[in-house]
Amino acid sequence: MNMDWKLLSSEYLFKDDWLTARKDKCITPQGTIVEPYYVLEYNDWVNAVALTEDGQVIMIRQYRQGIGQTLLEIPGGTMDATDPSPEFAMERELLEETGYEFKELISLGKVAANTASSNNYTHMFLATGGRKVKAQQLDHNEEIEVVLMSVPEVQQLILDNKIVHSLHVTGLCYALMHMGRMEMK
Template identity: 80%
Template sequence: MIHMDWKLLSSEYIYRDQWLNARKDKCLTPQGKIVDPYYVLEYNTWVNAVALTEDGQVVMIRQYRQGIGKTLLEIPGGTMDPEDVSPEVAMRRELLEETGYDFPELIYLGEVAANTASSNNYTKMFLAVGGRKVQEQQLDHNEEIEVVLMPLATLQQLILDNKIVHSLHVTCIMYALLHLQKMGMK
């Protein structure tokens, strides 16, 4: 195998905030080329889950997404906070805050990277099962989220019809559907 890793020569932060850091790197390729500047966006780890209630309904959310300027149907998820000791803890918190549902079992489905060319973080994916509504939503000041329950077959059709557009959510849904099929639960 050819060695392809770049060497980081220098790095400078050009923007820092609670949710995003942007840095400008100077790199050296194995072939001796200098790449300057190379911009990298740093985010916290993200989490998301396909969430199933005790009676097998999928817990979805609808919310506005400024990035593409549309209200979207999505699965619950969010970012790990500094006090979250693990992705599972973060996912349980997000599920409770966004939906009011608690889930006795979280199954880890793996991790994916949103954009390996320019972002540094991963999304940890879960399948949450056995959910029960235990409280009202506890949303952040900028969140307005509608909880939507649907049969699993409806979610599958939404995927086939390209109605779920958030790529990280589609990926988690596909992993969850594969897991459910493998477990004979679908």
């Protein structure tokens, strides 16, 4: 059974570097007109569970205006239009946010944050063999504290619901499964 909608028209309501909003008019296979349907357009995002050479997880602490809290997260960010691939963007973000370079970057797949109203994906990675090579190079609006933790400490944070960014929890779970360390107690 075909359930795909057909796009009849689309109008941009707002365009900026960090947010683009459009209003679509669609028709369902049964002939129902859906109007307006709002979609937010974003560049794809990347995040990584990053491990140092000695197996510590590199977490970051930063303020998040959307929910008005300082959070513990994994490194990540927005893909720039000039990034040739998600891997390139992830390596760039890791170096900028943490100052670490990694021996290996393993793709863990991609997920969508909100398929109902956003058009982008988050590409998830496991970065291993991290070595500090330089100071952080943060954007003008970033203040990031690097926090090294053991894998069991991070697992406990997940179990205690202390990491609230859903895309970061998802990346952590995929990485822990990949490493054979997914332990739900």
